[in-house]
Amino acid sequence: MDPNRFGYSTLNCSIRRTLDIVGERWTLLVLREAFSGVRRFEDFVGALGCPRDVLSARLRTLVDEGILRREPYREPGRRVREQYRLTEKGIELFPALLALLQWGDRWTADPIGPSVEVTHRGCGAPVTMTMGCEQGHGQLSARDVTAIPGPGARKVA
Amino acid sequence: MDPNRFGYSTLNCSIRRTLDIVGERWTLLVLREAFSGVRRFEDFVGALGCPRDVLSARLRTLVDEGILRREPYREPGRRVREQYRLTEKGIELFPALLALLQWGDRWTADPIGPSVEVTHRGCGAPVTMTMGCEQGHGQLSARDVTAIPGPGARKVA
Numbered sequence: 001m002d003p004n005r006f007g008y009s010t011l012n013c014s015i016r017r018t019l020d021i022v023g024e025r026w027t028l029l030v031l032r033e034a035f036s037g038v039r040r041f042e043d044f045v046g047a048l049g050c051p052r053d054v055l056s057a058r059l060r061t062l063v064d065e066g067i068l069r070r071e072p073y074r075e076p077g078r079r080v081r082e083q084y085r086l087t088e089k090g091i092e093l094f095p096a097l098l099a100l101l102q103w104g105d106r107w108t109a110d111p112i113g114p115s116v117e118v119t120h121r122g123c124g125a126p127v128t129m130t131m132g133c134e135q136g137h138g139q140l141s142a143r144d145v146t147a148i149p150g151p152g153a154r155k156v157a
Numbered sequence: 158m159d160p161n162r163f164g165y166s167t168l169n170c171s172i173r174r175t176l177d178i179v180g181e182r183w184t185l186l187v188l189r190e191a192f193s194g195v196r197r198f199e200d201f202v203g204a205l206g207c208p209r210d211v212l213s214a215r216l217r218t219l220v221d222e223g224i225l226r227r228e229p230y231r232e233p234g235r236r237v238r239e240q241y242r243l244t245e246k247g248i249e250l251f252p253a254l255l256a257l258l259q260w261g262d263r264w265t266a267d268p269i270g271p272s273v274e275v276t277h278r279g280c281g282a283p284v285t286m287t288m289g290c291e292q293g294h295g296q297l298s299a300r301d302v303t304a305i306p307g308p309g310a311r312k313v314a
Binding site for chain 1: 159160161162163165166167169170171172173174175176178180181182185186189190192193194195200203204205206246248249250251252253254255256257258259260261262263264265266267269270271272273274275276277278279280282283284285286287288289290291292294297298299300301302303304305306307308309310311
């Protein structure tokens with residue numbers, strides 16, 4: 001049976017499809033590390049403390065999905081190895097990570113404050129995600145918005 | 158061993174803590190449904206198509222974490238039952254869901270377009286998440302920002 005809400009399928013929801021790709025345990029943390037400049041398998045292991053076989057599987061999925069790409073590198077006197085770099089598709093996941101970070105900073109951080117601050121390279125000011133509409137109304141909250149069926153909405157019985 | 162990146166622990170990262178709460182399979186989809194107005198167990202089952210025992214566990218976690226709250230309701234002639242409502246802590250997760258939705262709309266939607274559109278109740282215009290800094294520089298991308306140790310950063314060897 002096609003799962004549905006108020007008569008519309010939820011199977012082709014973009015949140016669901018996104019989570020089918022990045023919603024597995026460790027995947028978003030692997031991407032967090034990639035944004036922090038980590039590129040090499042051993043450095044991912046050190047930063048995450050996750051099992052090596054899990055990390056291998058997550059990196060493979062991210063490469064298969066075009067979110068990371070493999071790039072050869074060679075240290076002097078060593079054989080050629082591969083490192084992992086974010087693609088454009090991967091880079092565009094940053095806002096989702098930042099939104100999760102912001103929520104965590106507000107609701108889960110130690111009393112002393114967050115462990116990380118995200119700042120604008122240009123001016124050094126703190127960076128935040130904000131919700132706004134195309135007419136220029138900004139600083140919206142979930143209460144200010146609503147969801148309507150889009151062009152891809154599928155009616156189900 | 159404390160996992161670390163460039164000398165700082167990654168254990169108290171707010172992304173990690175957030176994912177420890179909402180990063181399990183189905184949890185963010187349960188919240189998506191809550192934002193869509195779903196409140197009752199049977200309606201969550203119908204909208205998600207997920208196993209009932211998994212849904213029970215996810216709802217329990219979300220209540221324990223203060224993201225959903227239970228509220229009694231009674232239909233005429235029936236016994237009192239419980240429904241699930243978003244708390245303020247829960248409502249503030251909407252930007253993270255919207256950021257995931259936006260990425261999915263761009264990279265995973267059907268050619269015909271997204272299944273859902275999020276609009277501003279006030280004016281009907283499409284709503285988006287944007288990244289900006291406190292100095293007013295807007296429309297930033299991941300390339301424009303950097304992360305620095307915050308007050309809660311923990312140095313490790």
